[in-house]
Amino acid sequence: MRRSAALAAVLATASFAVGGVDAAAEPQGRQAVYAAAAAEFGVPESVLLAVSYLESRWNTNSGTPSTAAGYGPMHLTDVVEANAGGSHHDEGTEDPRGDTARPALRPRPGAPDLSSPALRTVELASELTGVDSARLRSDVAQNIRGGAALLAHHQRALGVHGTDAGDWYGAVARYSGAGDTATAAAFADEVFATVAAGADRVTDDGQRVRLVPQAVTPDTAQLRRLGLRETERGEAECPRGLGCEWLPAPYEEFGEGDYGNHDKANRPHTQKIDYIVIHDTETTWQTTLDLVSDPTYVSWQYTLRSADGHVAQHVKAKDVAWQAGNWYINSKSIGLEHEGFAAQGTWYTEAMYRSSAKLVRYLAAKHHIPLDRAHIIGHDNVPGTIPSTVRGMHWDPGPYWDWAHYFELLGAPFRGVGTPRAGLVTIRPDFDTNRPAFTGCDAAGQPCPSRGSTSVILHTEPRPDAPLLTDIGLRPDGSPGTMHISDHSSRVETGQRYALAERRGDWTAIWYLGQKGWFHNPSRAPTAVWSFGLVATPKRGLASIPVYGRAYPEAAAYPEHVPVQAVTPLQYTLAAGQRYAVGLVTGSEYYWAVTYDTTNHTVVRGKTKYVQIQFGHRIAFVNAADVDLRPSALP
Known part of the structure; x- marks a missing residue:
């Protein structure tokens, strides 16, 4: 495939390896890469930009694949390469049903079906561009070229020769990989809504890209020519x-x-x-x-x-x-x-x-x-x-x-309210620049690729080299948490709210699993915003109170035909003087449904009230009779 002069000029002055392209290495900018690829393959630049935005928001993601095996800003899929190792997110022995009144389920899925052509679009992009698959995955400029080539290929297959952005509706719908009309239309509609609204952001590797808003009238009638099944x-x-x-x-x-x-x-x-x-x-x-x-x-x-x-x-x-x-x-x-x-x-x-x-x-x-x-x-x-x-x-x-x-x-x-006197924090780091040093994504102990995350790490003291907190539920021996990707012993997530415990300089402490957890929160680049709400704290005179994983009724609430479900505390306690953000106040319920015949299914409701709190990484429940609910504002 012949390269345009514009693309040749860009390639002559830039290096595009994914995983940390900076402005110095790419003097003409990512914007020029999109423009050159659009010109080379005859794709309206606005369409190429909008498709890429709907796939990746123009991010490179440090060269890592998406969870659906897509690489680069254009999400070119290579399911074989992306699945070179085993799955890691599904670690654990969880019973999905989670009803201790019934035997535990331990289902395990078999090998995934990786045969779909939609999971191998990098191969077609390689044929169209003459660039090998490895480079299409790892080279930002070639990845964008590959996406442009695919769009042009889909347009040629439709026999459409218009140059207006609206003439590319069918090609965009095909690019989605959808097999039904409603989903293909929904994807294309989002793309053309992005063309109309425009977008402007700095990518995860520091490149500013802009899509100038423009009026567009997409030719939605093209959808009928794609031969897709009607959505049922x-x-x-x-x-x-x-x-x-x-x-x-x-x-x-x-x-x-x-x-x-x-x-x-x-x-x-x-x-x-x-x-x-x-x-x-x-x-x-x-x-x-x-x-x-x-x-x-x-x-x-x-x-x-x-x-x-x-x-x-x-x-x-x-x-x-x-x-x-x-x-x-x-x-x-x-x-x-x-x-x-x-x-x-x-x-x-x-x-x-x-x-x-x-x-x-x-x-x-x-x-x-x-x-x-x-x-x-x-x-x-x-x-x-x-x-x-x-x-x-x-x-x-x-x-x-x-x-x-x-x-x-x-x-x-997630927006902040007030000052530290409000008493709560909502975790809110900048996703692209917040890059915890996780390990174990590919192999135990090995560093994960550096990329944006919603997680903020907690320490036992206000310094970065202090040990992490302890979660005795995950580590019964009392050892501190680790940076392994699945270990959330000492980790909070964006949007979660916690009660403020203390502040020292650029460091903020929250109450977490019965401990003070410190995180770096400088005012010039905050990782949390101030919030106001209700907090739960043990009633006066109680040294500590139990914490529960479910809001089950008291024994007296159960009818004769429903076995009483134990109200069993977890291994944690909530000590006097500690405060936890309240999520909701609820009654106690248990749904008895252990038979195929639904005639004896019963919702058991008790008099006990519970308060849901943000206790650690996970939510938890405390008995409402054990706590006082107070406004979070500090005196």
Whole structure:
């Protein structure tokens, strides 16, 4: 393929290896790279920029693949390269059902299906450009060229020769990789909305890129010429404008009282839905669908595809899916699984973030769920049910899920209120520049690639070389936490709120798992913003109080046909003088649903009230009778 003069000029003066391109190495800037690639392949620059924005927000992600095996700003997929190692996010022995009234489930998925052409777009880009796959993955300029070549290829296949941006609607829809009309249209609509609105940001490797807003009238009629299947929404509970289909999980009985893979219910009439739980799948889209349609496996309400944001619903919101590892949370939540299967994957596509945010906004409005991190939680924020289950709980979506950007898309950005006297902090580091030195992404003890994260690390003293905090649930021997990617013993996440414990210079301490956790929080580059709300503290005269992983009723609340569920404290305690941010105050509930026959399913409600607190990395519950609730403002 002939290179344009513009591209040749850029290549002559720049080095584009992913993982730290600076302005000095790229004197004409990333903007010029997009312009040159657009000119070479005859793609409108605005279209190329907008497609790249919807894939990666123009980031390089230090050369690491996305969780869906996509590389570089154009998300060229290479599923073989990205899965050179084994999966790591799904470590743990968690029982997804998390109901101690039933035998534990220990499902394990088989090998993922990696055959889809959508997972190997780097190969077609290599054919079109003459550049080998390795360079297309690692060289930013060539990656952008590869994306432009793919768009031009799709345009030629349509037989469209227009030069106006709106003439490229069909090619953009094809680039998404979607197999159905609604999802392809949703992706293309987001791209052209970005063209109309414009965008301007500094990438994760320090390059300013701008898409100037421009009027555009996309030729949406081209969608019919792509030969895609019509989207069968069926019974799916989704907002308009989202590519969504109904692929039900089976509710089947298979002998000796055993059944799967979820429980029938009638929420919110029987129980209020308080939470939406964010997961990643740890396997490919097709394998995920195969698993959720297996009655002997487990379940969740929705799955979202990475490349194009397509949504499949499997379990109705009224029913209880086996997804979060804690039966109380399961019975009060809706679970969203986001496709993530690349063993080396560390980032999520913008297309999936946007689809997920649309879905969560819809569900939150429908079920009156507040848009905050006490109610929109990661699987990694779900507490263990009893002491023995704490250590095995899962930790997805992990420290590279961009909570700040996600909540901006939800229309609920994390903003500060007041001064330190407000008494709470909301964790809010700059994602691109906040780069904790994690290990173990590819092999135990080996440094992970340097890239942006939502995690902030806590220390026992206000200095960077001080030991990390101790989580006795994860480390019963009392040893301090580590920087291993799955070890959140001493780690807080963006959007979480904690009670202020102390300040010294540029360091701030919060209450965390019964300890003071210090993090660097200079006023010139803060990693948290001040917040105001309620805090819980032990009542006067109590030296310490127990902490729970579920809000179960007292024994007297159970009818005769429902066995009493133990109210078992976790291995932690909350000591006098400590304060923890309150997420919600709730009654006590247990959903008895251990049979396929739903006639004896029962919601048990007690008189006990609980307070949900942000206790460590995960949420927890304390008995409302044990605590005083006070405004967080300091005297």
